[in-house]
Amino acid sequence: MGAVKTKRMPRAVREQQMLDAAVRIFGQRGYMAASMDEIAELAGVSKPLVYLYLNSKEDLFIACIRREATALTEAVRAGVRPGLPADRQLWDGLQAFFAHTAEHPDGWSVLHLQARTHGEPFAAEVAAMRAEIVAFVTRLVAVAARAAHRDPDLPEGEVAGLAEALVGAAESLAAWANVTPGVTARQAAATLMNFAWSGLGNLLSGHVWTPPA
Template identity: 65%
Template sequence: METHGKRAPRVPRAVREQQMLDAAVAVFARRGYRATSMDEIAVAAGVSKPLVYLYLKSKDELFAACVRREAGALSAAVRAAVETGAPPDRQLWSGLLGFFRHTAEHRDGWTLLHGHARSSGAPSGEEVAAMRVEIVDFVTSLIGSAARAAPCGPRLPEDEARGLALALVGAAESLAGSSLGGREAAATLMNFAWAGLGNLLTGVTWAP
């Protein structure tokens, strides 16, 4: 009596979709939005092109899904890394470590967010902008908390705290593309930023 081999187990939709997103992030990061084709993504994911379209509809929707996933993961990593209840400098340090470690461990995702998603013609630039606003808001709240906890010195206005947060986030984004390791990059930025911020919080400001 003839026997047949068992059919391979069906891959759950959620798992298959994540595999496609993993492949898409890698291809988009390497090739950019415009140059990437759905054929390339299908080959990288090891599936047929019709299956990619079935799950993720179009190249625009696929790119948007990649951006949403990577932006959410980065924001979550930064928030999870911050040592709540620690002194202000320790909170900032731990948040920077979380940022640099995540961008180092997810290089394709960071390339997608920081480079290609902001380029002309790529959809979902608003997703990246929203992620950046969320991180800036979070850093602003950390700086505001530090100012309120300072033993002396003038109260730091909200717009000034936000300006400092914007500068800090911009510097972190620039360093994320450097050759420094995560801990080195975080230490470099703390040495650059906290010495000045620490003085500011105690009322020592620079004047021309």
């Protein structure tokens, strides 16, 4: 009976179970130490089935990177509502980012740590996702700058630099928050919002940015 049930489960569902297991094992053990036996066991399938569906350890890892990258990018996009004030859009985007990375620590480890520390072609996959997020943040800052000035004071190159700085800060902080006990996603988002929006100068003189109620 069990075997019949197994066969009837659609391939797409089975694949997602394998990817769930793989993200967990890759994220926790690292790419090199992760074993296909352990992934198959956690997914509740045979190892040959994993190879049949996902071809190789490398292809399985790339499938993990793509799924996690898409999920993270979509979570950030879904969190931001265009038309709201710039600080609100940024706050919503940061909250979505930190909530997602906190809820999916293994996925974030795969993207930020594992995929970047095992060479090509993995690093290129993450670089593509990162470029998309930087472009998204660049547009957000550019739109905000245009809204603030009729003749924007911030040249295009400066806006691109600010977006790079913001994305780098978010990546660094998410990695830190996930390994630091007691730091919630909301706190991490508020720290970066204060840093990015109010600046250290204002923070140090006691002028903090206050999140919406």
